[in-house]
Every structure is written in C-alpha cells, then in structure tokens.
Amino acid sequence: MDAAHLTGLLEHLDIRGEDALECAGLLASKPSPGVSDAITAMEHRLGTFPSEGIPTAGQTEAEWIEAFLRFAPTVHEYHLGLGINAATSWASLADLGLQLRVNRRVHGRFGLDTWGWMTLHMAGNMFRLGRLQFHLVRSNGSESPSPSTAASGWELGVHIPEDGSLSPGVVDQAFAEARTFFAQHFPDKPVTEATCDSWMLDPYLAEHLSAGNIASFARRFTVSHCTDAPADAVYFTFRQRGLEGLEALPRKTSLQRVVLERIDDGGNWQLGHGRLAL
Numbered sequence: 715m716d717a718a719h720l721t722g723l724l725e726h727l728d729i730r731g732e733d734a735l736e737c738a739g740l741l742a743s744k745p746s747p748g749v750s751d752a753i754t755a756m757e758h759r760l761g762t763f764p765s766e767g768i769p770t771a772g773q774t775e776a777e778w779i780e781a782f783l784r785f786a787p788t789v790h791e792y793h794l795g796l797g798i799n800a801a802t803s804w805a806s807l808a809d810l811g812l813q814l815r816v817n818r819r820v821h822g823r824f825g826l827d828t829w830g831w832m833t834l835h836m837a838g839n840m841f842r843l844g845r846l847q848f849h850l851v852r853s854n855g856s857e858s859p860s861p862s863t864a865a866s867g868w869e870l871g872v873h874i875p876e877d878g879s880l881s882p883g884v885v886d887q888a889f890a891e892a893r894t895f896f897a898q899h900f901p902d903k904p905v906t907e908a909t910c911d912s913w914m915l916d917p918y919l920a921e922h923l924s925a926g927n928i929a930s931f932a933r934r935f936t937v938s939h940c941t942d943a944p945a946d947a948v949y950f951t952f953r954q955r956g957l958e959g960l961e962a963l964p965r966k967t968s969l970q971r972v973v974l975e976r977i978d979d980g981g982n983w984q985l986g987h988g989r990l991a992l
C-alpha cells in the first residue's frame with residue numbers, strides 16, 4: 715500500500731497517533747499465514763449477514779488488526795455496491811479506531827482485545843447511523859419476536875458506542891435514520907423491531923439511576939429477561955477487565971457509585987435483553 719493510500723485508510727478508520735504508527739508498521743511487511751487465514755474467513759462471511767463473530771483460530775490481536783486494515787477497503791466496496799454512501803460506510807468501519815483507543819485505556823498498549831466484535835463489522839452488516847450502531851441480522855433464534863418480525867425474518871441489533879452523551883434527541887435521530895436507511899438499502903429484509911442486549915438494560919440501573927440518559931434509553935425497550943454478566947457494567951463504566959481491585963476505582967459520578975455499590979452489597983450485574991418496535 716503506498717503512503718497516500720495508507721494515510722487515507724487510517725483517516726477513514728479514525729486510527730490516530732501511536733495507533734496509526736503501529737498500524738503502518740503492521741502493513742509494512744507481507745501478511746503472515748494467520749493474517750491471510752483471517753482475511754479468507756472474512757471473505758466467506760461478507761454479505762452473509764452473520765449475527766455471531768468469528769471464533770478464534772489462533773491469530774494474535776496484531777494479526778487481527780492487520781487483517782482488518784487489509785480487508786476494510788473490500789467491505790467499503792461492498793457497501794458502495796449496495797448504494798450506501800461512502801461517509802456512512804467509513805463511519806461504520808471507523809469503530810476500529812475507537813476500539814484501538816479503548817484498548818489502550820484498558821491495557822495501556824496497542825492491541826485489540828475486542829477483535830471478535832470487529833469481525834461483525836467486517837461482514838458488512840453493521841452500520842453506524844448517527845449516535846448508534848445497527849446490526850442487520852436474521853431473527854430466527856431470537857426470543858419473543860413480534861409477529862411481524864417472525865414473518866419478515868429480520869431485525870436490528872442496537873449497540874451503543876462510547877461517543878459522548880446519549881441524550882434522547884440523538885437517540886431519536888439515530889432510530890429515524892435507521893428506519894430510512896434499512897428500507898432504502900435492504901428492501902428485501904424488512905425490519906420492524908430492534909433488539910438490545912446490554913448491561914444498560916439491567917432493570918436495577920433504571921431503578922437506581924432513573925434521571926439520566928442511560929435510564930431514558932433503557933425505558934425505550936421491553937426487557938424480556940436478564941442473564942448474568944457480572945463484569946460488563948465494570949468494563950463499560952471503568953474500562954477495566956475483571957472484578958479485581960474495585961476498591962481503587964473512582965466513585966465520582968452517580969453511575970460509578972451505582973455500579974460499585976451494587977457489587978459491594980453482594981449483587982450481580984446482569985445483561986437485560988430487550989426489544990422495541992421501530
């Protein structure tokens with residue numbers, strides 16, 4: 715890849731500073747067999763609308779990052795072929811840059827412990843529309859779909875990237891954008907419902923932090939059930955993996971206090987599984 719293409723690619727993927735230097739280093743030599751295998755796995759999935767990520771085949775995080783960098787232009791071309799505009803396509807793939815920055819905060823180094831999450835984007839069916847991400851997937855296997863979702867066979871998984879406030883206005887806008895976008899680009903895959911599986915939908919959170927944006931976001935969804943996810947709330951609030959050393963974490967915001975006090979009291983954070991009509 716020549717210097718101009720490399721600079722353009724890193725900008726499109728929102729990869730900055732030291733991460734950009736590390737990524738340039740990865741692309742300076744020929745891909746290893748591990749990188750080539752990862753690219754082959756992504757080629758097979760592109761356009762097939764998988765709902766799960768690629769399971770590990772022994773690649774290192776650096777190999778996955780290199781594979782994503784080499785494969786992102788192919789996903790972009792696929793998006794353009796669907797009539798999706800270039801800006802929306804790159805905004806969707808630019809989660810890579812954000813994930814690299816988060817990884818630095820979590821581990822203090824270049825890497826991507828969320829490489830499995832990024833394999834979803836590389837199948838071409840994850841889109842950043844305004845404040846939210848929407849994942850167009852088959853609804854078979856989904857719990858308690860509405861009759862219209864069961865009939866169409868498709869639904870949208872909603873994800874919330876870390877990117878400033880989640881005010882109701884920006885959330886409304888993102889859902890409005892999603893309704894238009896999917897009807898326009900995927901008319902043969904009609905969606906009438908969105909699902910969200912998140913620590914933010916644990917009913918305990920809305921009960922104890924009823925005033926904020928997270929609670930207002932959670933109230934949009936009907937939660938059918940919860941499953942144990944004891945470390946998720948800690949990870950997304952403090953960007954710490956695992957539940958060690960919680961006493962050293964800050965309690966400055968109301969969310970930080972709620973997350974830690976529940977654990978102090980012997981409670982267990984959960985994942986709420988919710989859905990809403992679009």
Ligand SMILES: CC(C)(COP(=O)(O)OP(=O)(O)OC[C@H]1O[C@@H](n2cnc3c(N)ncnc32)[C@H](O)[C@@H]1OP(=O)(O)O)[C@@H](O)C(=O)NCCC(=O)NCCS
Pocket residue numbers: 873874875876877878879880881911912913914923925926927928929950951952966967968969970
């Ligand atoms: C989702 C998110 C944008 C919500 O932020 P928000 O709009 O500020 O949320 P709220 O209005 O509900 O915040 C309520 C309180 O929690 C605090 N808060 C929110 N997110 C916080 C975070 N990640 N870390 C620390 N405190 C946080 C706010 O500062 C506010 O504190 P205050 O009452 O003391 O003033 C934010 O939590 C975030 O970026 N999370 C990471 C991404 C994520 O969790 N995605 C879902 C994955 S399943």
